[in-house]
Amino acid sequence: MARILIVDDSPTEMYKLTGILEKHGHEVLKAENGADGVALARQEKPDAVLMDIVMPGLNGFQATRQLAKDPETSAIPVIVVTTKDQETDRVWSQRQGARGFIVKPLEETSLISELNAVLAG
Template sequence: MARVLIVDDSPTETYAFQGMLEKHGHDVLTADNGADGVALARQELPDVVLMDIVMPGLNGFQATRQLTKGADTAHIPVIIVTTKDQETDRVWGKRQGASGYLVKPVTDDQLADVINAALAGKVAD
């Protein structure tokens, strides 16, 4: 299916998302902070990036902006997956170029739907 990069500083969340994605036949790459996620995305050019927001160093908003504004990575949809459920966070995420925004905990179906929408070039909420 697709190559999906998970950028999340929580090993538990990464493990859960990886299991969901692999169940649907996706190849998974992982990074545990924003800076490593940006570097890995530039190196590997995944089909989709799942981005946490609250991380040490480069946060998810900053990393999303770098990916969506970068000439080599602008074509990669970034889906924010976070515990931050305020409307201002959603708006700010979209302003950084995010294609979708999911609030944890995320179900298998929600994750599959937003990734399929992103791969089809549609903006999801």
């Protein structure tokens, strides 16, 4: 299926997301912070990125903006996966270049549905 990069500093969320994605046949790449996520996306060119927002150093908004503005990675869809569920967070995510937004705790069906939608374009 697809190669998905998870960028999240929570081992619990990383484990949960990895399990769901692998169950659905996806290959998983992992980064524990925004800077490593941007570097790995540039290097590996995944099919999509699942991006947490609240991380030390480069946060998810900043990392998403870097990926969206870089010609090498701008075609890679980013889905924000966060506990921040305000409308302003959703709008700000879109302004940074995110193509999807999911609130934690996430449900498997909503994650796969959102992922399929961004992969289909």
